[in-house]
Amino acid sequence: MALLNILQYPDSRLHTVARPVAAVDPRVRGIVADMFETMYAAKGVGLAATQVDIHERIIVVDTSEQRDQPMVLINPEIVQRSSDCKEWEEGCLSLPGIYDKVTRPDRIRVRALDARGEAFEIEADGLLAVCVQHEMDHLDGKVFVDHLSALKRNRIRARMRKRQRETEAA
Numbered sequence: 001m002a003l004l005n006i007l008q009y010p011d012s013r014l015h016t017v018a019r020p021v022a023a024v025d026p027r028v029r030g031i032v033a034d035m036f037e038t039m040y041a042a043k044g045v046g047l048a049a050t051q052v053d054i055h056e057r058i059i060v061v062d063t064s065e066q067r068d069q070p071m072v073l074i075n076p077e078i079v080q081r082s083s084d085c086k087e088w089e090e091g092c093l094s095l096p097g098i099y100d101k102v103t104r105p106d107r108i109r110v111r112a113l114d115a116r117g118e119a120f121e122i123e124a125d126g127l128l129a130v131c132v133q134h135e136m137d138h139l140d141g142k143v144f145v146d147h148l149s150a151l152k153r154n155r156i157r158a159r160m161r162k163r164q165r166e167t168e169a170a
């Protein structure tokens with residue numbers, strides 16, 4: 001297993017649309033293992049392959065308190081979403097320290113493949129629903145700040161760029 005480098009906003013590679021996984025084989029299971037290791041090391045609740053510069057439709061999540069309920073969703077598809085929405089304060093490993101409110105459907109039903117390539121469906125609400133939708137956005141090249149106003153997004157982009165310049169200079 002290996003820790004992967006997490007792309008930092010506003011890296012343009014974060015806007016790549018990921019392609020479907022053709023076969024869940026040992027190569028894909030290796031990516032999944034590395035993604036879990038990377039997500040847990042960064043103390044995140046979710047990670048999309050896009051964020052580690054792998055442009056295939058794979059996400060890993062663990063929203064449990066104990067950090068012991070890993071879930072992988074390969075080629076995830078939302079098959080049902082509630083009409084009622086909820087606002088949550090979101091963050092992202094590609095924008096450390098930046099949080100803002102995003103409104104999304106409160107409950108979703110998702111179909112995906114697991115690490116053995118078997119199809120399954122889950123119903124999610126609360127944090128898990130937010131997390132799965134946030135990670136699925138990444139696979140479509142969308143970061144949570146793309147849900148915010150242009151004014152807010154530009155401010156965040158400037159803040160991230162400034163921080164990156166400071167890191168490079170240090």
Ligand code: NI
Pocket residue numbers: 091092093094134135138144
């Ligand atoms: Ni994210």
